[in-house]
Amino acid sequence: MLRKLLIxxxxxxGLAFAxxxxxxxxxxxxxxWTSGGEAAALNVLKQDLSKEGYAWKDVPVAGGGGDAAMTAxxxxxxxxxxxxxxxxxxxTVLDYAAAGVMGDLTETAKKEGWDKSVPVALQKFSVxxxxxxxxxxxxxxVNWLWINKAxxxxxxxxxxxxxxxxxxxxxxxxxxxxxxxxxGGQNWQEATMFxxxxxxxxxxxxxxxxxxxxxxxxLKSDTMKKSFDNLAxxxxxxxxxxxxxxxxxxxxxxxxxxxxxxxxxxxxxGEFNAAKKAPGTDFLCYRFPGTDGSVIYNSxxxxxxxxxxxxxxxxxxxxTATLSKSFxxxxxxxxxxxxxxxxxxxxxxDACGKKGMADLKAANxxxxxxxxxxxxxxxxxxxxxxxKDVVSKFVHGQIKTSDEAVTELVxxxxxxx
Amino acid sequence: xxxxxxxSMTLTPEHDTRPSASVRSRLQDALPxxxxxxxxxxxxxxxxGFILWTIYLSFTNSKTFPSYAITGPRAYQRxxxxxxxxxxxxxxxxxxxxxxxxxxxxxxxxxxxxxFLAILLDxxxxxxxxxxxxxxxxxxxxxxxxxxxxKWFLDPGLGLEQTLHQWxxxxxxxxxxxxxxxxxxxxxxxxxxxxxxxxxxMFLAGLRGxxxxxxxxxxxxxxxxxxxxxxxxxxLLRPVFLSAFxxxxxxxxxxxxxxVALTSGGPGGSAWLPSxxxxxxxxxxxxxxxxxxxxxxxxxxxxxxxxxxxxxELREKPR
Numbered sequence: 001m002l003r004k005l006l007i008x009x010x011x012x013x014g015l016a017f018a019x020x021x022x023x024x025x026x027x028x029x030x031x032x033w034t035s036g037g038e039a040a041a042l043n044v045l046k047q048d049l050s051k052e053g054y055a056w057k058d059v060p061v062a063g064g065g066g067d068a069a070m071t072a073x074x075x076x077x078x079x080x081x082x083x084x085x086x087x088x089x090x091x092t093v094l095d096y097a098a099a100g101v102m103g104d105l106t107e108t109a110k111k112e113g114w115d116k117s118v119p120v121a122l123q124k125f126s127v128x129x130x131x132x133x134x135x136x137x138x139x140x141x142v143n144w145l146w147i148n149k150a151x152x153x154x155x156x157x158x159x160x161x162x163x164x165x166x167x168x169x170x171x172x173x174x175x176x177x178x179x180x181x182x183x184g185g186q187n188w189q190e191a192t193m194f195x196x197x198x199x200x201x202x203x204x205x206x207x208x209x210x211x212x213x214x215x216x217x218x219l220k221s222d223t224m225k226k227s228f229d230n231l232a233x234x235x236x237x238x239x240x241x242x243x244x245x246x247x248x249x250x251x252x253x254x255x256x257x258x259x260x261x262x263x264x265x266x267x268x269x270g271e272f273n274a275a276k277k278a279p280g281t282d283f284l285c286y287r288f289p290g291t292d293g294s295v296i297y298n299s300x301x302x303x304x305x306x307x308x309x310x311x312x313x314x315x316x317x318x319x320t321a322t323l324s325k326s327f328x329x330x331x332x333x334x335x336x337x338x339x340x341x342x343x344x345x346x347x348x349x350d351a352c353g354k355k356g357m358a359d360l361k362a363a364n365x366x367x368x369x370x371x372x373x374x375x376x377x378x379x380x381x382x383x384x385x386x387x388k389d390v391v392s393k394f395v396h397g398q399i400k401t402s403d404e405a406v407t408e409l410v411x412x413x414x415x416x417x
Numbered sequence: 418x419x420x421x422x423x424x425s426m427t428l429t430p431e432h433d434t435r436p437s438a439s440v441r442s443r444l445q446d447a448l449p450x451x452x453x454x455x456x457x458x459x460x461x462x463x464x465x466g467f468i469l470w471t472i473y474l475s476f477t478n479s480k481t482f483p484s485y486a487i488t489g490p491r492a493y494q495r496x497x498x499x500x501x502x503x504x505x506x507x508x509x510x511x512x513x514x515x516x517x518x519x520x521x522x523x524x525x526x527x528x529x530x531x532x533f534l535a536i537l538l539d540x541x542x543x544x545x546x547x548x549x550x551x552x553x554x555x556x557x558x559x560x561x562x563x564x565x566x567x568k569w570f571l572d573p574g575l576g577l578e579q580t581l582h583q584w585x586x587x588x589x590x591x592x593x594x595x596x597x598x599x600x601x602x603x604x605x606x607x608x609x610x611x612x613x614x615x616x617x618x619m620f621l622a623g624l625r626g627x628x629x630x631x632x633x634x635x636x637x638x639x640x641x642x643x644x645x646x647x648x649x650x651x652x653l654l655r656p657v658f659l660s661a662f663x664x665x666x667x668x669x670x671x672x673x674x675x676x677v678a679l680t681s682g683g684p685g686g687s688a689w690l691p692s693x694x695x696x697x698x699x700x701x702x703x704x705x706x707x708x709x710x711x712x713x714x715x716x717x718x719x720x721x722x723x724x725x726x727x728x729x730e731l732r733e734k735p736r
Binding site: 067070071074078092095099185186187240241243244380381382385386389392393395396397398399400404408415416 | 480481482495505506508572573574592594595597680681682683684685686687697700701702703704
């Protein structure tokens with residue numbers, strides 16, 4: 001009896017102690033934004049939090065880069081040692097949520113009205129089972145053309161509105177002796193370009209059914225074959241040395257005027273900015289021909305883990321600051337992406353950023369905002385990588401015809417599901 | 418230890434020193450085991466324990482995280498099916514055929530070149546002390562450095578081809594590193610460049626260990642230089658061949674960083690080796706079961722090659 005009483009007292013005092021314990025004024029953050037521009041962009045968030053009295057602590061990642069960070073995160077979670085939040089992409093958030101290690105920010109979300117301001121398509125990844133588990137930081141979109149304006153003027157080109165226009169423009173560049181299309185022959189770059197080709201060839205409805213719903217009928221349809229044919233056409237305009245090239249080197253070719261155009265996500269704008277080039281005067285940003293009105297996106301998220309109670313206040317502060325209008329604007333101006341909520345004023349953004357924000361808003365309202373399959377927002381990683389394999393093998397000639405490509409695509413995706 | 422012995426000595430002065438000696442000798446007997454125990458335990462857990470764990474995982478349906486419910490050999494069935502998909506080649510088919518090409522050429526060329534260089538250096542030439550480190554030095558570089566250096570050298574837009582074009586030989590054409598059918602041979606070139614000097618050093622040590630009397634006797638019997646090497650020296654180098662083969666075989670099978678640094682996977686994944694396949698499936702595609710199964714198959718392959726070879730070589734030792 002006495003013993004029970006003692007234990008009871010001890011427990012009660014323990015609980016009382018926990019309840020009265022000071023909240024930990026610290027945010028532990030796992031991320032791989034360490035390069036110049038990205039680190040500067042993240043500094044904005046650090047300052048916002050320190051104003052509220054929260055210290056920022058980076059979780060160190062050996063080796064750097066997303067893969068190393070994800071391996072480190074896996075180890076931390078397996079050991080039960082959750083960070084406050086981690087930079088995460090797409091299906092990773094859902095994987096961790098399904099494993100039951102994510103926190104719940106629904107209360108904060110309600111108070112801040114995220115349901116209305118964050119695009120619906122993004123909520124597929126930030127909300128799991130009705131609970132907010134992640135705060136989206138930005139929206140990148142991949143269906144962009146980046147064009148060197150001096151070269152464009154030299155060859156007398158105008159904005160291509162259809163795929164055939166685009167081919168005609170590339171022909172002009174070829175005739176003028178410039179490399180028409182700057183491409184890095186790595187599988188994710190080829191597949192990222194193919195995302196746009198599919199949207200352009202089949203239209204928004206087709207893209208959604210084939211690339212997000214993975215509908216077998218659509219994947220082996222003639223429209224898909226036509227998309228592969230169009231990709232094959234584009235590949236004839238790259239230089240012979242494209243295989244294995246990094247994306248930023250391909251961007252550099254456009255910046256220097258060696259090449260006319262690159263099809264790449266809006267992170268390419270960061271390279272133009274770093275080279276002190278201005279949109280409109282030095283380079284042009286157009287939507288991939290035939291995809292105006294639709295946006296293929298990917299997005300960086302801060303996944304929020306199920307941390308102990310004394311660290312929850314810091315987590316809420318981090319999430320609130322991340323989705324605050326001021327941070328969304330300041331961060332995305334630097335990063336080259338657009339805000340993850342549609343009600344942020346666009347005053348600080350350049351012309352490309354303004355267009356990106358307007359497009360995102362329209363696509364969100366019109367239901368034409370789709371996840372990029374190449375960037376892992378269309379399907380889980382196993383499927384996305386199977387898709388990249390097929391596209392890359394088609395580009396490099398292991399798969400010879402578009403008939404064969406379509407058969408392989410269906411087989412690979414079914415296998416990986 | 419000495420304290421124990423001294424105490425027992427002072428407490429029992431009338432006895433002889435046998436008890437203390439036995440404690441001491443028992444401790445001395447146990448000392449090597451005690452010293453080895455931590456590293457032994459670490460090896461058992463972190464090598465053999467995790468081998469067993471990997472085998473276990475390969476029979477589950479683990480995806481992003483390990484799952485512990487056995488679901489049967491589905492991962493092996495998929496790998497087995499992929500083994501025969503040659504047109505268009507599946508990633509697994511590419512990986513294992515590349516392993517065959519790379520493993521054979523890498524081991525064979527390194528052995529041949531290493532032996533050849535060692536025999537040349539063994540001719541009592543002047544300046545051997547300078548030449549030997551020159552050949553040996555590449556081994557001091559990491560695979561990443563080797564890979565990046567050769568990547569630039571072999572890149573048609575930057576390296577050899579570009580340079581020769583500038584010198585006026587414009588018909589020169591060497592784009593293997595960008596060619597899906599030849600990219601694996603560039604991995605062989607870089608690998609051989611790195612390891613053959615080390616193999617040379619091993620053979621050189623072996624050659625220096627051969628008794629000069631045997632050579633002289635053979636020469637007196639009228640053996641030509643070729644016969645001398647063919648019939649006497651090379652057979653005597655057999656233990657060196659064994660060591661060199663083991664070193665090269667494990668380097669070949671664990672080659673991962675060289676492929677990544679040199680080709681970043683090659684056009685359409687055409688330079689993959691099984692280790693690249695394993696990493697890609699386990700950590701990037703969240704198909705941990707398939708990754709584990711491929712790791713088990715790699716282990717089986719190594720075992721199947723190395724164990725019979727070691728067995729046949731080592732059992733002849735006590736001649």
